[in-house]
Amino acid sequence: MNNFDIAYWILLIAAFIVSSYYYSKRKKRFSISREQFISKYSFKEADSIFTEMHKHGFNILSRASGGYGDYEFDHVISKSSEKEDFFIFDFVYTSKSQDKxxxxxxxxxxxxxxxxxxxELFTFELFPENIFEKIKQAFGAADIDFDEYKQFSKMYVLKGDDESRIRNTFSQSLIRKLESTKSICIEARKSCLLIYNLNHGEFADYxxxxxDAKSINEALR
Structure with missing residues (x-):
C-alpha cells in the first residue's frame, strides 16, 4: 500500500467518524423534539398499523423494492377524538433504486x-407530477386539471373515480395550500386519509x- 492509498483510507475513515458523530447528534435532537411534540399535542405511543395500511392498499407501499421485510412502520404515535383518529409514523423502506x-x-x-x-370520503390520489407522469398522460393516463389553477395542475397529478365531486371539494383555499406545500402526497379512501411529504424524511418536523394534515383534512370536509 503506497502513501496515496494510506492517505485515502485515513480520509475515508475520518469522514465516516465525523458523519456518524453529526448523525448521532441530530438523532438525539430529533428524539427530544419528538417527545416535546407528543406532550404538546397529547399523542401517545401506539402499536403497529400494518393491518390498517394494507387493508386500504395505499400506493406508498409500492415505493419499497419488494414485499414485507423491505419496509416497516416505525415510531407510531396516535391521538383519538370523536371525529377521527390520527396516527403519525415513519414508513421505513428499501427503495427500488437501492441495491438491497x-x-x-x-x-x-x-x-x-x-x-x-x-x-365518508371519496377515493382519490394526489402526488407531485414529474416527467414520467407527463409521458403517461400523453398516452391517456388520468389527471384532473383545473383551468383556473394552472400552477397547481402543473405541480400535481390528481385522479379519482368521481371527478365532479373532486372538483367541487377542492376549494381555492385547499388548492392554494397545496401549491405552497411542495411535494405532498394524499391518498384518500372511503374511511381514511393518508398524507405524507416526499421531502419529509427521518428527521422531519412532526x-x-x-x-398540514389537519388543515387538509378540514378542507376536505
Missing amino acids: STATRQATLRSVLIKLKDR EALYK
Whole structure:
C-alpha cells in the first residue's frame, strides 16, 4: 500500500467518524423534539398499523423494492377524538433504486394516517407530477386539471373515480395550500386519509406535518 492509498483510507475513515458523530447528534435532537411534540399535542405511543395500511392498499407501499421485510412502520404515535383518529409514523423502506445487498440505510417517509369516524370520503390520489407522469398522460393516463389553477395542475397529478365531486371539494383555499406545500402526497379512501411529504424524511418536523394534515383534512370536509 503506497502513501496515496494510506492517505485515502485515513480520509475515508475520518469522514465516516465525523458523519456518524453529526448523525448521532441530530438523532438525539430529533428524539427530544419528538417527545416535546407528543406532550404538546397529547399523542401517545401506539402499536403497529400494518393491518390498517394494507387493508386500504395505499400506493406508498409500492415505493419499497419488494414485499414485507423491505419496509416497516416505525415510531407510531396516535391521538383519538370523536371525529377521527390520527396516527403519525415513519414508513421505513428499501427503495427500488437501492441495491438491497449493499444498502446501508433505508429511506424514511414520515406520514399521517387519519381514520375518519364522522364521515365518508371519496377515493382519490394526489402526488407531485414529474416527467414520467407527463409521458403517461400523453398516452391517456388520468389527471384532473383545473383551468383556473394552472400552477397547481402543473405541480400535481390528481385522479379519482368521481371527478365532479373532486372538483367541487377542492376549494381555492385547499388548492392554494397545496401549491405552497411542495411535494405532498394524499391518498384518500372511503374511511381514511393518508398524507405524507416526499421531502419529509427521518428527521422531519412532526408539528409541521401534523398541522398540514389537519388543515387538509378540514378542507376536505
